[in-house]
Amino acid sequence: MPRRTKVYGLLGLLALAGALPGAPSSADPDAERRQGLRHLLLHDCGSCHGLTMRGGLGRPLLPESLADKSDEALTSIILHGMPGTPMPPWAAEIDEDEALWLVTLLRGGVSLGD
Amino acid sequence: MATDLRRYAVFAVAAWLAATPGASAEDMRGTADLGLVVERASGSVLIVETTARTSLGRVTGLGDLSHASAVFSRDGRMAYVFGRDGGLNKVDLLSRALVKRITQAGNSIGGAISQDGRIIAVANYEPGGVRLFDAASLAAVGEIPALFGPEQTPSKVVGLADAPGQKFVFTLYDGGEIWLADVSDPARLKVDKYPGIGRLPYDGLITPDGRTYVAGLFGEDGLAKLDLWRPEAGVSRILDGYGRGEDPMPVYKMPHLRGWAVSGGHAFLPAIGRHELLVVDTRSWREAARVTVHGQPVFAIASPAGRHVWVNFAHPRNDTVQIVDVATMAVTLTLRPGKAVMHMEFTPRGEQVWLSLRDENRVDVYDTRSFVRIASIPARAPSGILLAARANRIGF
Numbered sequence: 038m039p040r041r042t043k044v045y046g047l048l049g050l051l052a053l054a055g056a057l058p059g060a061p062s063s064a065d066p067d068a069e070r071r072q073g074l075r076h077l078l079l080h081d082c083g084s085c086h087g088l089t090m091r092g093g094l095g096r097p098l099l100p101e102s103l104a105d106k107s108d109e110a111l112t113s114i115i116l117h118g119m120p121g122t123p124m125p126p127w128a129a130e131i132d133e134d135e136a137l138w139l140v141t142l143l144r145g146g147v148s149l150g151d
Numbered sequence: 152m153a154t155d156l157r158r159y160a161v162f163a164v165a166a167w168l169a170a171t172p173g174a175s176a177e178d179m180r181g182t183a184d185l186g187l188v189v190e191r192a193s194g195s196v197l198i199v200e201t202t203a204r205t206s207l208g209r210v211t212g213l214g215d216l217s218h219a220s221a222v223f224s225r226d227g228r229m230a231y232v233f234g235r236d237g238g239l240n241k242v243d244l245l246s247r248a249l250v251k252r253i254t255q256a257g258n259s260i261g262g263a264i265s266q267d268g269r270i271i272a273v274a275n276y277e278p279g280g281v282r283l284f285d286a287a288s289l290a291a292v293g294e295i296p297a298l299f300g301p302e303q304t305p306s307k308v309v310g311l312a313d314a315p316g317q318k319f320v321f322t323l324y325d326g327g328e329i330w331l332a333d334v335s336d337p338a339r340l341k342v343d344k345y346p347g348i349g350r351l352p353y354d355g356l357i358t359p360d361g362r363t364y365v366a367g368l369f370g371e372d373g374l375a376k377l378d379l380w381r382p383e384a385g386v387s388r389i390l391d392g393y394g395r396g397e398d399p400m401p402v403y404k405m406p407h408l409r410g411w412a413v414s415g416g417h418a419f420l421p422a423i424g425r426h427e428l429l430v431v432d433t434r435s436w437r438e439a440a441r442v443t444v445h446g447q448p449v450f451a452i453a454s455p456a457g458r459h460v461w462v463n464f465a466h467p468r469n470d471t472v473q474i475v476d477v478a479t480m481a482v483t484l485t486l487r488p489g490k491a492v493m494h495m496e497f498t499p500r501g502e503q504v505w506l507s508l509r510d511e512n513r514v515d516v517y518d519t520r521s522f523v524r525i526a527s528i529p530a531r532a533p534s535g536i537l538l539a540a541r542a543n544r545i546g547f
Contacts, residue, residue, distance in 0.1 A: 076510075080491070080509065080510075080532075081403060081466050083217050084218065084404055084405070085405065087215065087217055087218070087235050087258070088191065088192060088215055088216075088217035088235065089215050089217070089235075089236070091235075091236070091257075091258060092258055092276065092277065093217075093218060093235060093258065093260065094260075094276070094307070094309075094324070118401060121370070122351075123353070123369055123402060123405065125401030125402055125403055126401050127401075129401075
């Protein structure tokens with residue numbers, strides 16, 4: 038299972054990166070990657086959370102539903118998933134900066150017309 | 152003389168009828184070769200026809216159609232399109248108009264039409280449960296709150312299907328129960344409940360003969376089966392432990408069970424978190440084989456002609472479609488139609504299959520004998536393709 042090994046490898050690296058104090062948070066993905074991430078959010082995350090992020094089989098991801106959760110907690114859920122639920126870990130395709138960028142996008146409210 | 156006169160009168164009436172707008176045979180058409188394509192991001196559907204393989208027009212204003220599905224009126228003219236935003240849309244395939252739209256819940260997942268065609272049932276995530284509507288007027292006629300356990304917790308409902316005997320069968324995602332509701336009298340609903348089917352059932356299906364209902368489990372290795380001929384025997388587990396204790400891979404898209412593949416005495420089911428189709432003998436309901444495929448299957452759909460099962464896959468392997476030969480239970484062909492193959496729909500006799508390519512903004516039509524693409528139709532982020540022939544099938 039080379040794929041699984043790769044995932045664990047990434048998780049290990051991320052754990053290391055997370056342990057560093059003041060890990061940089063301003064390393065926003067470039068424009069092309071942002072477009073790709075936004076597409077992923079709307080269509081792939083959206084297949085469970087809804088295109089409008091109002092929820093489906095997965096929970097709503099609206100600004101108000103995320104308000105009481107920290108960036109760290111949300112980033113960690115994106116990267117590592119939620120064991121015992123269908124939320125998968127995305128660390129094989131999304132790095133920590135990208136996950137944080139998605140969290141920021143969600144906090145501002147994301148909709149199709151943007 | 153009298154006969155001649157009568158004949159003249161008949162001709163005169165026929166000529167008058169032919170001159171009346173909307174009454175000529177050329178203007179009229181059937182719906183058995185019509186269907187719709189859901190454009191998930193723009194709240195619209197394309198009305199398509201499978202004879203010349205063209206789009207006839209677009210109907211807009213259907214709301215949030217991420218995860219949309221549809222059922223058809225028993226005359227095959229109306230489509231009931233269920234939106235994620237709780238919208239229930241009634242679309243006339245012939246006039247290509249949105250006849251009526253109601254918002255019946257906060258968040259819904261799909262619906263079904265009763266055996267007699269008079270009741271539309273909608274499965275809801277928010278507030279949960281099932282709501283029933285008159286198919287003609289869309290007036291509310293009944294409600295089945297899906298409350299479970301000692302606390303009477305509301306549950307999301309998945310896998311809603313019509314069942315013979317004017318019934319609906321569905322599954323409680325949070326509650327892990329299968330419910331069988333008799334809606335013969337919507338004012339006095341009769342609901343039989345089958346609890347303890349397993350953790351996190353994510354979808355359900357009914358066999359084409361209307362006898363067996365199966366719920367897929369996300370939280371456990373196996374599926375739950377209810378024999379509707381002997382519901383008193385309760386729910387039994389099939390394919391128990393199919394993962395053989397191995398951890399499943401992360402699942403980036405939930406498989407769908409509706410539109411499943413039954414052919415040659417076998418059912419082909421997507422395995423959760425595995426690059427496999429599970430093949431079950433539909434007499435014994437025991438595992439008959441496994442087919443290793445390209446990725447995690449989302450849909451496995453048998454051609455109405457029976458020989459092949461077409462399979463599409465979850466992100467990030469969703470640019471591929473594989474064809475499994477039912478006779479040998481092996482993949483015989485791998486196609487790469489394009490980015491994000493969302494759905495596949497066969498024409499009723501199986502000579503064509505339509506594929507939606509979300510990220511290519513088009514629908515492609517393949518000939519199922521040559522496996523060659525024979526048409527391509529522009530569509531905006533297409534997902535579900537639903538042909539009106541579903542009107543005459545149990546479980547659709």
